[in-house]
Amino acid sequence: xxxxxxxxxxxxIVRLFKVRGVxxxxxxxxxxGLQTQLQSNRPTxxxxxxxxxxxxxxxxxxxxxxxxxxxxxxxxxxxxxSRKYEVCLWKLSxxxxxxx
Numbered sequence: 781x782x783x784x785x786x787x788x789x790x791x792x793i794v795r796l797f798k799v800r801g802v803x804x805x806x807x808x809x810x811x812x813g814l815q816t817q818l819q820s821n822r823p824t825x826x827x828x829x830x831x832x833x834x835x836x837x838x839x840x841x842x843x844x845x846x847x848x849x850x851x852x853x854x855x856x857x858x859x860x861x862s863r864k865y866e867v868c869l870w871k872l873s874x875x876x877x878x879x880x
Contacts, residue, residue, distance in 0.1 A: 786838045789830060792817060794844060794879045797872055804848055806867045811835055836868075844876035 796813045797805065805813075814829050830838065839845040848869040872880075 786842070789835075789838055790842055790844055791879065792826075793839070794872065794876055795820070797876075798880050804851075804869045804871045806869055807832065807836060807839075808867065810839075810870065839870060844873055844879060845870050846873045847871075 792814060793810060796810060796817060797803075800813065811832055814826075814835070816825070818825055840847070848871055851869060
């Protein structure tokens with residue numbers, strides 16, 4: 781029963797990796813990709829999208845996704861102050877690649 785939890789969301793995330801054609805994505809890139817993603821059977825966007833916390837919880841609790849621990853990504857935001865923030869990088873595990 782637990783393996784079926786969030787199955788559609790996990791499939792959407794795997795499909796996002798496939799469409800983008802990259803091995804690693806940040807959490808924000810995944811979030812933005814899910815918000816603009818169209819349904820697979822018709823060209824309309826999804827009505828519901830997870831929050832950033834729901835997305836992180838799903839990805840860290842399921843074996844399809846892994847964090848990239850030996851690399852750190854720094855994103856610099858330009859605004860009132862130019863700071864660099866460390867962000868999490870995600871990649872598909874072997875189980876996630878099987879879903880492709």
